[in-house]
Amino acid sequence: MALHGHGTRSRQVLGPARPGGAPRQVEVRVRRYRCQACGATCTVAPWEVWTRRLYSLAAIAWALALWAVVGLGLAAVRGRVSPWVHVGATSARRWRTPRAWVEAVAERRLLVRVRPWPRGWAARRAAAHVASTVAGHAPPSAPSPPLAVQAFWGAVHAA
Incomplete structure (x- = not known):
């Protein structure tokens, strides 16, 4: 199967x-390649860029750890992870994205090395499981605990 460069494009990552x-x-610049045999395309991006995700993998792991392990509220987590200071009036106090990330992990669409957790766990408890699992993938060279820091650095290896 022969691939050839099909172009580059930019993608925003938070x-x-x-x-x-x-x-x-x-x-970030992502590169697209097209298979000359079948015409399918694939996109190659840096490790922190995940398909259909606006935030980097490290930011996702960091946010889940801050919310579920450190115990910060979602508004405080959003302030530490998102550069966007203007949010809609209905979402100013409630950020649904971390719950969507937990759901994506459960459905094996994100951080696929995280083992399933029991059905019925609350989203925050499941997020703590995700964060602690991802933290376990941090390389030995990563800064030492707290767990939230380890989760940030372990994200690349838990993808």
């Missing part, structure tokens, strides 16, 4: 560059 860093929005 999240801090390091645990506790300022939230940012960065533009």
Whole structure:
């Protein structure tokens, strides 16, 4: 199967560059390739970019850990992960995205190395399971605990 370059495009990714860093929005270049035999395309992106996700994998793991392990409210977590300071009036106090991430993990569409948890667990408890599992994938060179920091650095290896 022969692939050839089909072009590049930009993609916006949200999240801090390091645990506790300022939230940012960065533009990353992704490369598309087309199979010359069947015409299918594939996209190649940096590790922190996940299909159909606006936030980096590290930012997702960090947010889940801050919410479920550290115990911050979702508005406080959003302030540490999202660079967007303007949100709609109905979502100013409630951020649904972390619950959607937990659901995506449960459905094996995100952080696929995380083992399933028992049915009926509340989203926050499941998020703690996700964060602690991802933290276990942090490389030995990652900064030492707390668990939220380990989750940030372990995200790439838990994908």
